[in-house]
Amino acid sequence: MPPIGVSTASVWPQTAAAGFVLAAELGYDGVEVMVWTDPMSQDVAALRRAARQYGVPVLAVHAPCLLITQRVWSPDPEERLRRSVRAAADLGAGTVVIHPPFRWQRRYADAFPDLVAELETDSGIAIAVENMFPVRRFGSELSAFRPSTDPTDVGHRHYTLDLSHTSASGADALEMAKRMGDGLVHVHLADGSGLPRDEHLVPGRGNQPCAELCEELARGGFAGQVVVEINTRRARRPAERAKDLAEALLFARLHLGT
Numbered sequence: 571m572p573p574i575g576v577s578t579a580s581v582w583p584q585t586a587a588a589g590f591v592l593a594a595e596l597g598y599d600g601v602e603v604m605v606w607t608d609p610m611s612q613d614v615a616a617l618r619r620a621a622r623q624y625g626v627p628v629l630a631v632h633a634p635c636l637l638i639t640q641r642v643w644s645p646d647p648e649e650r651l652r653r654s655v656r657a658a659a660d661l662g663a664g665t666v667v668i669h670p671p672f673r674w675q676r677r678y679a680d681a682f683p684d685l686v687a688e689l690e691t692d693s694g695i696a697i698a699v700e701n702m703f704p705v706r707r708f709g710s711e712l713s714a715f716r717p718s719t720d721p722t723d724v725g726h727r728h729y730t731l732d733l734s735h736t737s738a739s740g741a742d743a744l745e746m747a748k749r750m751g752d753g754l755v756h757v758h759l760a761d762g763s764g765l766p767r768d769e770h771l772v773p774g775r776g777n778q779p780c781a782e783l784c785e786e787l788a789r790g791g792f793a794g795q796v797v798v799e800i801n802t803r804r805a806r807r808p809a810e811r812a813k814d815l816a817e818a819l820l821f822a823r824l825h826l827g828t
Contacts, residue, residue, distance in 0.1 A: 571788070571823070571826050571827055572787070572792050572793065572794055572795060572796050572826060573599035573600055573629055573795050573796070574598060574599050574795075574796050574797075574798070574819060574822045574823065574826070575593070575598055575599055575600040575601055575602050575629040575630065575795060575796070575797040575798070576589060576592065576593050576596075576598045576601055576602070576797065576798045576799075576815060576818075576819075577589070577601070577602040577604055577632070577758070577797050577798065577799040578590075578601055578602065578603050578604050578608075578611060579604040579606075579632070579799055580798060580799055580800050580801075580802055580815060581802065581811065581815075582802075582803055583803060584811075585608045585610050585611075586601075586603060586604075586608055586610045586611045586617065586620070587610055587620060589601050589603075590620040590621065590623075590624045590626050591624065592811070592812060592815055593624070593626045594624040594625060594626050595812070596812065596815055596816050596819055597819065598626065598798075598815075598819060599627075599629070600626055600627040600628060600629035600795075601621075601626055601627075601628055601629065602628075602629055602630040602631070602632055602667070602795075602797045602799070603617055603628055603630070603631050603632065603657075603661075603663075604632045605631060605632060605633060605634040605639065605642060605643070605654065605657070606634055606636060606638065606639045606642060607638060607639065607642065612634075612642060612643065614657050614660050614661060617657075617661060618660070618661060621661065627662065627663075628658075628661040628662065628663045629663055629664070629665065629795050629797065630658070630663050630664070630665040630666065630667055630698075630756060630795060630797065631654050631657050631658040631661065631663050631665070631666050631667070632654075632666075632667040632668075633650055633651050633654035633666055633667065633668045633669075634650050634654070635647065635650065635651075635668060635669040636669075647671065647675055647678045648678055648681070648685060651666070651668060651685065651686075651689065651697075652689065654666045654668070655689050655693050655695055655697070658693075658695050659693055659695060663695070664695060664696060664795075665695065665696045665697075665698055665728075665755060665756050665794075665795060666695055666696070666697045666698070667698050667700055667730045667756060667758075668686070668697055668698070668699055668700065669699075669700050669702055669715070670682070670699060670700075670702060670715040670716065670717075670718075670719070670721055670724075671715065671716050672714055672715060672716065673713070673714055673715065673716045675716070676716070679716040679717070682724075683724055683725075683726065686699065686726060686727075687726075687727065690727060690728070696727070696728040696755050696756070697726075697727075697728060698728040698729055698730040698755050698756040699721040699724075699726045699728070699729055699730065700721065700729070700730035700731075700732055700735070700758070701719060701720055701721060701729070701730070701731060701732055701735050701736065701739070701741070701746060702714075702715050702719040702732075702735055702739070703719055703735045703736075703738035703739035703741075703766075703768065704719055704739060705766070719735075719739055720741070720746070722746070722749045722750060726753065727753055728753050728754075728755045728756070729750040729753045729754050729755065729756070730755075730756040730757070730758060731743065731746060731747055731750060731754055731756070731757050731758070731783075732757075732758035732760065732799070733757075733758065733759065733760055733761060733762065733773075733778045733779075733780055733783065734758065734760040734761065734762045734768050734769055734770045734771070734778075734799070735758075735768065736762075736778060737761070737762020737763065737764055737765075737769065737776060737777070737778050738762060738765070738766055738767055738768050738769070740764070743778055743779055743783055744779055744782060744783060744786070747783060747786070747787075754792075754794065755793075755794035755795070756794050756795050756797065757783070757787070757794065757795070757796045757797065758797055758799040759773050759780060759784070759796050759797065759798050759799065759818065759821075759822055760772075760773060760778075760780075760798070760799050760800050760801075761773045761774060761775050761776030761777075761778045761780055762776045762777070762778055763776045763777055764776075764777055769801065770799060770800050770801035771800065771801070772800050772814050772817055772818050772821070773798075773800075773818055773821045773822070774817075774821050780821070780825070781821075781825045784796070784822060784825035784826045785825050785826075787826065788825070788826050788827065792826075796822055796826060798815065798818040798819065798822065800814060800815070800818055802814050802815070
């Protein structure tokens with residue numbers, strides 16, 4: 571069975587520290603650190619101490635590529651990616667998750683495929699480019715990403731498949747996994763109901779083929795990482811957040827153990 575981690579984004583609005591605590595308490599195999607405005611997520615030394623303290627390794631680093639993190643570490647997106655790779659190396663993480671460039675980042679977008687390939691070759695770390703989703707309004711679609719929301723349109727060595735994003739985009743997650751092929755090394759396990767927004771539901775609570783994908787990965791001997799990335803911001807008490815994360819972990823173990 572591949573390692574099952576939890577994203578520190580799954581405990582927002584709590585900090586990355588809470589992600590390590592819950593990962594240890596619930597029995598996750600590790601964490602994916604979402605680098606964003608939380609100061610701890612940007613502090614490699616603090617993350618290393620938390621990993622040691624709680625006995626929870628960092629499986630992956632999610633580069634700061636959200637709209638709200640455009641100045642975390644650097645205003646230059648190339649430098650943010652380079653720092654993410656260095657952070658992953660320092661933390662012993664084998665994967666960096668990165669979104670495709672935004673449409674307005676033209677110079678970065680033009681250099682992106684070669685930059686990713688160069689950094690992978692130099693570091694030995696998989697830079698897994700993630701599928702995204704367009705904005706759907708009034709019957710039309712607008713993509714904020716260049717050249718598209720589907721990283722297989724460009725072609726990279728490694729990919730992240732996010733099932734909340736396939737839901738929001740109306741994409742077929744199983745077909746996308748096939749297109750990614752052996753390059754699929756990282757999965758963001760979450761669900762969606764098909765609404766045109768990023769829901770990140772607990773797997774099994776939406777209409778995405780979460781179980782089918784996990785079972786296909788298990789049958790194919792998937793050697794990558796599966797990371798629970800759900801939205802728990804509406805949890806009224808810590809116990810509710812822990813319950814959702816425990817349910818997601820049980821779901822993953824059940825279907826990856828097929």
